[in-house]
Amino acid sequence: TQLLEQSPQFLSIQEGENLTVYCNSSSVFSSLQWYRQEPGEGPVLLVTVVTGGEVKKLKRLTFQFGDARKDSSLHITAAQPGDTGLYLCAVYSGGSNYKLTFGKGTLLTVNP
Amino acid sequence: NAGVTQTPKFQVLKTGQSMTLQCAQDMNHNSMYWYRQDPGMGLRLIYYSASEGTTDKGEVPNGYNVSRLNKREFSLRLESAAPSQTSVYFCASSRLQSNQPQHFGDGTRLSIL
Numbered sequence: 001t002q003l004l005e006q007s008p009q010f011l012s013i014q015e016g017e018n019l020t021v022y023c024n025s026s027s028v029f030s031s032l033q034w035y036r037q038e039p040g041e042g043p044v045l046l047v048t049v050v051t052g053g054e055v056k057k058l059k060r061l062t063f064q065f066g067d068a069r070k071d072s073s074l075h076i077t078a079a080q081p082g083d084t085g086l087y088l089c090a091v092y093s094g095g096s097n098y099k100l101t102f103g104k105g106t107l108l109t110v111n112p
Numbered sequence: 113n114a115g116v117t118q119t120p121k122f123q124v125l126k127t128g129q130s131m132t133l134q135c136a137q138d139m140n141h142n143s144m145y146w147y148r149q150d151p152g153m154g155l156r157l158i159y160y161s162a163s164e165g166t167t168d169k170g171e172v173p174n175g176y177n178v179s180r181l182n183k184r185e186f187s188l189r190l191e192s193a194a195p196s197q198t199s200v201y202f203c204a205s206s207r208l209q210s211n212q213p214q215h216f217g218d219g220t221r222l223s224i225l
Contacts (some may be wrong), residue, residue: 031211040214042202050211065153092211098162099170100214104154
């Protein structure tokens with residue numbers, strides 16, 4: 001059983017469209033991280049959400065942590081080709097400060 | 113501003129050969145990690161080193177060994193490479209505190225024939 005379920009697995013949209021991707025679990029977490037990975041590179045942290053119900057904005061990206069701290073969403077407004085990449089959610093699990101568990105990711109393609 | 117540097121970037125091996133993947137970070141981080149990334153499987157933790165002098169198994173340690181050479185360097189060794197170890201390998205580092213972000217290198221693309 002996957003600890004973090006991300007949906008959709010693939011998403012292809014046109015420039016200017018809005019989109020939302022999801023990261024769900026049946027477990028409760030103290031925090032959740034979102035990373036973006038561009039082709040040929042390693043993941044890069046976008047944001048960490050800590051408080052249930054928390055909303056964080058990063059330019060056109062809006063991140064929300066569920067009230068029960070079991071799920072999170074990432075909304076992109078007016079997507080641009082530069083937003084293309086693999087979006088990964090991740091949590092430190094099992095009470096560890098070291099074992100970061102990743103979801104399988106959402107591969108987003110934004111077409112010009 | 114190098115961050116996390118991995119070498120080599122690409123490698124092709126034959127089954128049974130050995131090799132060591134190198135990783136170095138210049139951010140004075142205590143903790144370092146090795147992951148593999150496979151299509152449909154996501155990123156999986158192979159080994160980690162919480163601090164200099166310690167190493168621990170992650171989710172998929174079989175067939176690998178690691179060495180934390182000093183605070184900056186953490187290497188991953190394949191003693192007898194198998195086709196199932198064909199993957200993209202990422203090294204990462206972080207501070208030794210809760211909820212810290214991990215900083216990744218650009219990966220080593222390894223093919224085993």
